[in-house]
Amino acid sequence: MAGVYISYPFCAQKCSYCNFASGVFPKELEPVYQQRLLDEIRTTQWMFTPETLYLGGGTPSLWSLPDLEAVLKMVPGAPWREATMEAAPGSLTAERVSAWQQLGINRVSLGVQSFVEREIRRSGRKHTAAIVASDLALLRQHGIDSINLDLISGLAEQTRESWEESLDHVLSLEVPHVSVYILEVDEDSRLGAEVLLNGKRYGARDIPSEDQQADFYERAVERLAKSGIERYEISNFARPGAESLHNLKYWKLEPYLGFGADAHSFDGQWRWQNVEEVKDYAFGAPPPARTLADVENEKYWVGLRLSEGVLAGNRFSDQISKLVGDGLLERQGDRIRLTSRGVLVSNEVFQEFLE
Numbered sequence: 001m002a003g004v005y006i007s008y009p010f011c012a013q014k015c016s017y018c019n020f021a022s023g024v025f026p027k028e029l030e031p032v033y034q035q036r037l038l039d040e041i042r043t044t045q046w047m048f049t050p051e052t053l054y055l056g057g058g059t060p061s062l063w064s065l066p067d068l069e070a071v072l073k074m075v076p077g078a079p080w081r082e083a084t085m086e087a088a089p090g091s092l093t094a095e096r097v098s099a100w101q102q103l104g105i106n107r108v109s110l111g112v113q114s115f116v117e118r119e120i121r122r123s124g125r126k127h128t129a130a131i132v133a134s135d136l137a138l139l140r141q142h143g144i145d146s147i148n149l150d151l152i153s154g155l156a157e158q159t160r161e162s163w164e165e166s167l168d169h170v171l172s173l174e175v176p177h178v179s180v181y182i183l184e185v186d187e188d189s190r191l192g193a194e195v196l197l198n199g200k201r202y203g204a205r206d207i208p209s210e211d212q213q214a215d216f217y218e219r220a221v222e223r224l225a226k227s228g229i230e231r232y233e234i235s236n237f238a239r240p241g242a243e244s245l246h247n248l249k250y251w252k253l254e255p256y257l258g259f260g261a262d263a264h265s266f267d268g269q270w271r272w273q274n275v276e277e278v279k280d281y282a283f284g285a286p287p288p289a290r291t292l293a294d295v296e297n298e299k300y301w302v303g304l305r306l307s308e309g310v311l312a313g314n315r316f317s318d319q320i321s322k323l324v325g326d327g328l329l330e331r332q333g334d335r336i337r338l339t340s341r342g343v344l345v346s347n348e349v350f351q352e353f354l355e
Ligand code: SF4
Pocket: 010, 011, 012, 013, 014, 015, 018, 019, 020, 022, 023, 057, 058, 059, 088, 111
């Protein structure tokens, strides 16, 4: 079954660690973007009826309700089996949550990242642990119980104690799904670029070491598992049955269509990606080029992200034997999967499968 991803790239601030094509843009850009998005969806030949919908970006929880409704009305398949809204803590109101629920949104992913105020402020965010708790209460009052909380290991000033504090909050809120990301240091985020330049802005000198970040991640794996929230993908953890149906499509190589700036699509055979710059997208960049997917190959570096691993075929048998010998992959019957150590160096493992 297929999914739909729609990007709303507008945010109230640009967070220091964020490497997405999102941010604060001139107000006048938004109606142009909205029109372009409607045009893109309207002119799509739907070769399937989507069963999942994912609103990301960006901060789609800030989307004006009439504009959001206009977009969702054009997507076939409502009510979707799973329809997720990514939300910034503090952006929820009773009016918004009620409207989302009526539009078919039945899952919300809150980009919390940390419950510790000094880490939140250093990232450029404004919420508090109390705001997150009241957002959750509001969602539950409106019947939205399928909730994800995002955490990042590696924020400026994060310590073992503060990480435990964030995990305490996550566990006390009793959500069915948690995502734990390790800070990505690259030129696409202000913090990442500052770290690469050995600068000190955005707390670049106060981020935990890579070893500490890995320790924090492993501690999250351990504490979440003890509470029945098991890792099912490198960064994703859920109670049984609460896995994200939409995100599973990416790792299981099922088709999805993406709309909006930087959105990716895969129709089961071809892949394409919309232009990354929001302004270029809004003002009508030419259609993106398509590349033929090599699904047999991709399953190794996409599907291996899943805890259940993938069926090992004859391809890459030398690389697989070597990685098993190195303790980075393990065999389970005719499947292979990452070991705990392999998860921590997954990008290096995936390199072995790139042709
Ligand atoms: S982390 Fe989220 S809220 Fe912050 S800039 Fe990136 S997309 Fe926007």
